[in-house]
Amino acid sequence: MRIRATVAAATGALALSAFVVPAAHADAAAPSRAEVAKIFAAAHAASGKTGFRAPAPDDDGPYAMDVKFSNLKIVKSVKVGPTAHVATSVTYTMTHGTDVDITAYDFFTEPFLYRGSYTLPDNFLFGYDFATCTVTSATTAACKGTIDIYPNEGDLLNPEAGTWHVGADAIAFNGQDPTSTDFDFTKVGFADNGTLGTTLVQRGTGLSVNAAPEPVKKGKTLTVTGRLTRADWETNTYRGFTNQPVKLQFRKKGSTVYTTLKTIKSDSAGNLKTTVKATVDGDFRYLYEGVTVATPAAPAGDFVDVR
Known part of the structure; x- marks a missing residue:
């Protein structure tokens, strides 16, 4: 569920990394990892972007969903040793339109870290599971997620120590079944923000x-x-x-x-x-x-x- 962000991101590799369906959302109709990857491969191709962004609503890909992120909090620095798994908690506020059902089984949100430019990142780090959110009003929710780092699985290169940026994203499949011949990319919603903060990822x-x-x-x-x-x-x-x-x-x-x-x-x-x-x-x-x-x-x- 973590993958190095290279030019290959445009093929959908990042999507495969980003939106693994966690156990908490497991459902017979929930999209698989490969199916999610195909969606974002198409989104990236339609938008002409190599970073992890949603295309414009009129592109042949997911539409820009009415979801915004704010108040993100993360530790100032993350110590990563040579082998041990490191989990870092992230909290943020998610604000959404009344037409967005964040309680749906196929709606997901998560925090992430990335290094370099958001349109052409050096690397992305996500969590093993998606964030959990508590509804605080008709259009807001308090969310908490985790960034998981596995240095012994190739998550990091030595030159990548230093400042990383923090963001959050959300996806709504809106009942769309990627395995169906009637699947419509344009009915899947996506939102993200890669400018919510920074943290240090440091070599222990x-x-x-x-x-x-x-x-x-x-x-x-x-x-x-x-x-x-x-x-x-x-x-x-x-x-x-x-x-x-x-x-x-x-x-x-x-x-x-x-x-x-x-x-x-x-x-x-x-x-x-x-x-x-x-x-x-x-x-x-x-x-x-x-x-x-x-x-x-x-x-x-x-x-x-x-x-």
């Missing part, structure tokens, strides 16, 4: 620390080592994160506050190593503050007994 980072020797005599030298790693979405592993500024911090025994002692940079393998003088008992840790494409990281402190 890992950070370790070890201070030695332990215990240590007061005034002697401590060597503090560690390693900074970053999720590689293409190999599904953590790899060394090179040439990054990392702070060495110390927290005196009994205190709750860490103080920065110095800043060093990770080497070509992500390794960290520096020395300090042992003065009092306490915890040493490394702190990485993160960048747009990678998350912050801070391991638990390594306690050193100074004698």
Whole structure:
């Protein structure tokens, strides 16, 4: 239900990704994934657009449905490791005309993420299921959906870390049966908005620390080592994160506050190593503050007994 958005989007591949019929809407007459894909393949061909948009009402494709989206909320950043599934909740308000039946078994709405231009995106991310909506008035509903990311299934490439745009869409089949010879594309409604917000999709980072020797005599030298790693979405592993500024911090025994002692940079393998003088008992840790494409990281402190 997720697919990389390339020029092939015009063939309907995105439609197959976007409108998988979830279990909550399962019905004997509900359109299949392949049938939905055919609809959007025709819509894209009729509109001459490669992005995920509805054609004009007079095109030979779905008509522009009277549905609008607003008040979309999503987390500021999404941390994605190398393998584990990540689910991100999205809420939004859906406003519709009185002629749109959002309670119909073949009406669907969902949030999505995309990177790049909406008319020619680099990638789209959708949810495994469609959003669920609670009717709040005759023409409005409060909707909640989920964006699902599976890095171990090829959802993301490493260069795609950073800012993603957030949108929402809706489709109404209006009782049309795509398997029927009487199926009419122009009676299927579609609406979308790709400018509802942004979020960061970041590569997860890992950070370790070890201070030695332990215990240590007061005034002697401590060597503090560690390693900074970053999720590689293409190999599904953590790899060394090179040439990054990392702070060495110390927290005196009994205190709750860490103080920065110095800043060093990770080497070509992500390794960290520096020395300090042992003065009092306490915890040493490394702190990485993160960048747009990678998350912050801070391991638990390594306690050193100074004698």
